[in-house]
Amino acid sequence: MSLALTPAERHALRRAVALLDLDGARFAASVALGALGLASAVGLAAVAAWMIARASQTPEVVALGVAPVAVRLFGISRSVLRYCERLASHDTALRGMSALRTRVYEILAEARTDTVAGLRRGEVLARVGADVDAVGDLVVRSLLPLAVAVVLGLGTSLGVALVYAPAGLILAACLLLSGVAGPLLTIRSARAAELARQQHSTELAATVMNVLDGADELRVSGRMPHTMADLARLESHLASTRDRAARPAALAAVMDGVAMGLAVLGNMVVGAQAVSDGRLAPVWLAVVVLVPLSAFEASAALGPASVQLVASAGAAVRLVALIEDAEVGAATAPAPQPLPTVGAAGPKLRARDLAVGWPGGEVVATGISLDLVPGRRLAVVGPSGVGKTTLLLTLAGLLEPLGGELTLDGVPPWAAERAEAAGRISLTAEDAHVFDTTVLENLRVADGTLTPERAEDLLRRSGLGDWLAHLPAGLSTRLGANATTVSGGERRRLLLARALAAPAPLMLLDEPGEHLDAATADLLVGDLLGAGTAQAPGSPGGDSESAAPSRGILLVTHRLSGLAAADEVLILGRPDDAPPGSPATITRRGTHADLAADDPEYRWSLEQEQDTHV
Missing domain, CATH: 3.40.50.300 (P-loop containing nucleotide triphosphate hydrolases)
Structure with missing residues (x-):
């Protein structure tokens, strides 16, 4: 599927995924668990088909052997393995997202200030927030389903081929049609809609931040109705682009259903002929016909995975552009100069x-x-x-x-x-910025060694003594994101207390x-x-x-x-x-x-x- 991406998108994805610093062993375990979980579903279908067909031939339960036990085993293991796969894959992705976000912050901290200061506040929020999440989603929603589909497709086709080779070839061909042609068809049409949606999302985030930060000024100047109208247009465009981005996934689902039907019909035709010619036992006809119904469960996830690939590629392009701009700025900046020792009069x-x-x-x-x-x-x-x-x-x-x-x-x-x-x-x-943490930790941004006693004194100096006394948990009270739980005046005084805390x-x-x-x-x-x-x-x-x-x-x-x-x-x-x-x-x-x-x-x-x- 990556062949349908542009060179810039492939470069950005390789760079972003490398910064995720994924644990190869954890990812391999996630693939193994996911493949085994879906293999249990295929095994359940195969054993159940064989058991039903065999039961129709003989009334003796003993003749069914261990098939009833295998049905129970596959039925239980499918859910257990799927749960374990979710735990392992999400743990891997979340670790990677944490590593990527940390690395992005480190790169930006080392860069020239104007690299970030020239961006609007909503853009920074979108890139280190939503774009990092989108790159992390690539692991769970794109790379993992692709790897599981490849492993399961090869294993199932090989298993059916051992029963009857032509049936295995038909299944493999139909899985290729569903797993390759479908995603390649959807990925090109999904790119334009998804990238447009992401662009509108960034514009929407920036506009919302401007409205929240400058609501009073916009009202006084009479520009609030115009700004809200622009916001409504952005939301309308966002809704329409979301609808367009969903169509490729629906098209992939249709193609998946068509491919599955072709596999069932094809195996039924060649299997019936093989039974008629005596080259295949009648009981195995049910197996080669019904197994494809479960085998396509993995390929059904490749349509949404291709859409996620496009979304993650667009996020990676913006994120890597910011990172590379920061790295270029840091590389061209002169080496930091040490400051001379401060004299008795202090710095100047x-x-x-x-x-x-x-x-x-x-x-x-x-x-x-x-x-x-x-x-x-x-x-x-x-x-x-x-x-x-x-x-x-x-x-x-x-x-x-x-x-x-x-x-x-x-x-x-x-x-x-x-x-x-x-x-x-x-x-x-x-x-x-006021961080979504406690009052004390917000002040410790300026001085990590700040004691609670000194913090209380600084708040009183800044005119927040009564405010502090009425907080439910005092200095341990958690403030909302960007101080949404305090008034504008209280926010300014809190920032002043932080400034006074700086040494x-x-x-x-x-x-x-x-x-x-x-x-x-x-x-x-x-x-x-x-x-x-x-x-x-x-x-x-x-x-x-x-x-x-x-x-x-x-x-x-x-x-x-x-x-x-x-x-x-x-x-x-x-x-x-x-x-x-x-x-x-x-x-x-x-x-x-x-x-x-x-x-x-x-x-x-x-x-x-x-x-x-x-």
């Missing part, structure tokens, strides 16, 4: 005339100069889409600058040893007050910037040291009210005389007080926030 992040943007894309912001050291507080403000998040990703070493100079203790952060860089600078993105002395934060009400967001930002501890009970600043003097903080925010304690505020935007589409730059910078006093635009924005809050 330095940017001079920095230009940022996505690799291969245009510069979105340029002319950025700043210094971040322990104890220094910087805030970057600007309109949405101006490049603030891209700037943070670049400062954290996740994206390579498109110009200018950027160093962490004299070494470019994107070229530094990752473990060393992570120990000196941390980034908490606005859409950072890095330099912290980069993207919109820490997002999804919080204005007053709470200002309190939170003020506490991060070291505004003091005179906060309301239970607020982020209560009895805290979340903004310890030894930690340097650079945060991105769209609100100005909480920036009084910032050492410097950098306003990222485009000059009034800049042409449309030109890169953003630092238009103004200074302390919050100076900007409020001397910059009319800054002062007006601040007054609007205060009026809105009042």
Whole structure:
């Protein structure tokens, strides 16, 4: 069946199956158990046919010999062996899927960040989730049925040939028709429908993630009806492609039935002639005619197996493309440079005339100069889409600058040893993932040695003291996938607690007050910037040291009210005389007080926030 695949699909399947790291002995045991289980069904049919025919010739039960016992043996062993085959095959496939998923994560972790960061969130989810599952399904739903069908077909044809050779040849020919011609016929028509279905599934996953993450923004902008209409069209296309993908399996089932009928009729004709000529005992005529009814049970699974082969090939192509892109990026990247020993003043992040943007894309912001050291507080403000998040990703070493100079203790952060860089600078993105595990383990993402006592303290500092007190199992409470069991504000505070748990002395934060009400967001930002501890009970600043003097903080925010304690505020935007589409730059910078006093635009924005809050 693999001959019907394209060269790219065959290459991707070989690579993906190799990454499954299948245990050959376990797979061979699964094939043996599956073949023996179906052989029991064939043996049951053969012995039962012989026994019925023999019983019609003699009334003596003794003449039947051990046939009744064999019927019971084959009847029981069929179910037992089938159950054992399911256990062995699924264990083999699940082990392989775990190995493949682990290897994919390892490859992506070693790759350049933009390899994954350039993908939409739904695409990443589909590739490391559904596509890995589809490759794993290849073992149970395609390779195993094919191997079992080959073993059983050869064994059954040989067994019937020992009884009467022409009958064995007819059975073998009909099994080939069902097991080769049928799948080859279905595999070509299944590819277009299945690959289209997978493409729509990826688009559907990406669209759903966009709706879930940006529902509020879509409603405010009035784009929610249009987005939901697009989602409905995708679902409609997905349903239609699923229907088309099911037709080849139905066609294979029809061909299987036709081949089985031809085998029964052919053996009946040649067997009756052999009985008439005295070359075959009458009792064996029932055997050669009825055995094909069970022999085709294995070939009946080859139609769905060919459809699964196409589905797994499409998943393997996308998965291997991602893996090879990551490997190429890792191979072309310079060797990681060790960071020098940190001095008494701590690490220093330095940017001079920095230009940022996505690799291969245009510069979105340029002319950025700043210094971040322990104890220094910087805030970057600007309109949405101006490049603030891209700037943070670049400062954290996740994206390579498109110009200018950027160093962490004299070494470019994107070229530094990752473990060393992570120990000196941390980034908490606005859409950072919350894992489907306990509260404590979500915080331990930043620090694996985090104790429950310190975790509780960090949650209280982040304003989640009351929330923690009402959790049914405290820190052991399990959160839903991506924090579906908590509100947007609670999710943001949980991410803040994780950021505070990181041991890095330099912290980069993207919109820490997002999804919080204005007053709470200002309190939170003020506490991060070291505004003091005179906060309301239970607020982020209560009895805290979340903004310890030894930690340097650079945060991105769209609100100005909480920036009084910032050492410097950098306003990222485009000059009034800049042409449309030109890169953003630092238009103004200074302390919050100076900007409020001397910059009319800054002062007006601040007054609007205060009026809105009042």
